[in-house]
Amino acid sequence: FGYKMIAFSSLAIAFAGSLVWAHHMFTSGMSDLAVLIFSFLTFVVAIPSAIKVFNWMGTLYQGSIHLEPPLYYALGFIFMFSVGGLTGLVLGSAGTDIHVHDTYFVVAHFHYVIFGGTGFGIFAAMHYWFPKIFGRMYDKAQAVRAFWIVLVGMNVLYFPMFVLGLQGMPRRYYDYLPQYATGQFISTVGSWILALGILLMFWNLYRGIRAGRAVGANPWGGATLEWTLASPPPHHDFP
16 A cells, blocks of 8 residues: 555656646736636645655554664655645745745755755665665764764754745845844854765765675665675676
8 A cells, every 4th residue: 555655646746746837926927816726736736745754654653663874864854855845835825925935935945855855865875775885884873973964954054044035035146135144144054064964974985985894785684675685786686
């Protein structure tokens, strides 16, 4: 059932998402009827997106899970993706979107979805298949520390932008008024924290490639096919 729901919700997001393009145009003078239709379609996308989140959480619930570095990043992905999705409802509602349209609120929402979602998903995959690709393991404790630094930096960087957007600060301007200086300063500090975390993450992975301890074919205890092979996999692996 879970796999079917994931497949259905993915197709539903792709289909419904192709119909919502005009939610970027609520302030362009389009008709009230068009605003109503595209606002409704935008809310429809939230349904399969929520199904995916609850499906992921349901998979974790009472499961035999181990808090290894890949799972930390996967959990961070779910949190970030959820924040991005919930703030997307603010932009899908015409009444609130007219106020925050083309402000830093949109910048924050976009980065929570794209970097908080896609980025953390990629980081989880990098840490999960790293021992399969290289036959070595990185420093797990260092990987967890890097994760927390990245998570904190990400939120310190982008969450103040929600507030700046609600205050009316427009995006795509190279400068800003003095009343936005505090939020900009906090975001700048967050960017330094995030950069530090990413550098530590990649340095830890690089050290793992060069001097990490050798691991067997299945260090995670995974049940899928790739973990039945040696690490790294040989050529002509599945005759």
